[in-house]
Amino acid sequence: MRRFLVAGNWKMNTDRASGSALAGALAENSPSEEAGVEVLVCPPFTGLESVGRAIDGSAVQLGAQDVYFEPGGAFTGEISVEMLTDAGCGYVIIGHSERRNVLGEDDEVANRKVKAALAGGLKVVLCVGELLSQREAGNTEWVLDLQMAGSLADISEDDAKNIVIAYEPVWAIGTGVTATTEQAESAHLHLRNWVSGHYNSEFADQLRILYGGSVKPDNAEALMSQPNVDGALVGGASLKPDLFIPIIDAARSLANG
Ligand code: PEP
Numbered sequence: 001m002r003r004f005l006v007a008g009n010w011k012m013n014t015d016r017a018s019g020s021a022l023a024g025a026l027a028e029n030s031p032s033e034e035a036g037v038e039v040l041v042c043p044p045f046t047g048l049e050s051v052g053r054a055i056d057g058s059a060v061q062l063g064a065q066d067v068y069f070e071p072g073g074a075f076t077g078e079i080s081v082e083m084l085t086d087a088g089c090g091y092v093i094i095g096h097s098e099r100r101n102v103l104g105e106d107d108e109v110a111n112r113k114v115k116a117a118l119a120g121g122l123k124v125v126l127c128v129g130e131l132l133s134q135r136e137a138g139n140t141e142w143v144l145d146l147q148m149a150g151s152l153a154d155i156s157e158d159d160a161k162n163i164v165i166a167y168e169p170v171w172a173i174g175t176g177v178t179a180t181t182e183q184a185e186s187a188h189l190h191l192r193n194w195v196s197g198h199y200n201s202e203f204a205d206q207l208r209i210l211y212g213g214s215v216k217p218d219n220a221e222a223l224m225s226q227p228n229v230d231g232a233l234v235g236g237a238s239l240k241p242d243l244f245i246p247i248i249d250a251a252r253s254l255a256n257g
Pocket residue numbers: 009168172173174175176212213214215233234235236237
C-alpha cells in the first residue's frame with residue numbers, strides 16, 4: 001500500500017515570520033507520526049532554518065525547492081545537497097515546471113540534480129508535465145516519456161526508491177484550471193506503466209505519483225481517490241492553513257477509509 005504524500009511548494013513566498021507561523025499551524029495539525037499520510041513543506045531557502053524549528057517534533061517534514069548538482073565551490077547563487085541536509089531537509093523538489101520553463105532547465109540538468117540529491121541522502125520529488133500546446137497536439141504521453149527517460153537516465157532501481165514523481169500539467173499550475181480526474185488518472189497510469197517498463201512492475205507498484213496543478217480543498221479528495229494518484233504537490237493552497245489542512249485531511253480520510 002502506497003502512503004499518501006501531501007507536499008507544499010511555497011515557491012518565492014513567505015518571510016521568516018510568516019513561514020514560521022504557517023509551519024507552526026501545520027505542525028499543530030500533524031502532531032506525530034501518521035500511518036497513512038506524509039506531510040512535507042518546501043519553503044524558500046531563507047526559511048529552512050526557521051521553518052525547521054517550527055515543525056520540530058511534529059510529523060511535518062522539511063524539503064527544499066531546488067538544489068545544484070555540484071558539491072561546492074564557485075557557483076554563485078546555488079545551494080548544495082550538503083547545505084540542504086545540514087539545514088534539516090529530507091526532500092528536494094527537482095525539475096519543477098517553473099525551473100524548466102521560466103529558468104530554462106532541461107532534463108539533463110534535472111538528471112544531474114536527481115543523481116546528486118540521491119547520492120547525498122535526499123529524497124527527490126521529480127516533477128514532469130506537459131504544456132497546454134503539447135496536450136492539444138496530442139503529445140502528452142510522448143512528452144512525459146521524454147522527461148522521465150531524460151531525468152531518470154542511469155538511475156538504478158535502488159536509488160529510484162527514494163524518488164516520488166509529481167505529475168504537474170503546466171497548464172494547471174497556478175491557473176485555477178485543474179486536470180479532470182480522468183486526465184490525471186490517465187497520465188498517472190501512463191507514468192506508472194513507463195516505470196514498470198523501464199524498471200519493473202513491483203517497483204512501479206510501490207512508486208508514489210503525486211498530482212500537482214491547482215489542487216484545492218474542493219478537488220483534492222476526487223483527485224487523490226484515483227487509483228494511481230498518491231497525493232498532491234500543492235502551490236498556492238499550501239500557503240494558507242485553512243486551505244492546506246483540508247487537503248491533508250482529505251488524504252487522511254482516504255488513507256483511513
Ligand atoms: C506547484 O507549484 O507545484 C503547483 C502545483 O502550484 P498550484 O497548486 O498553485 O497550481
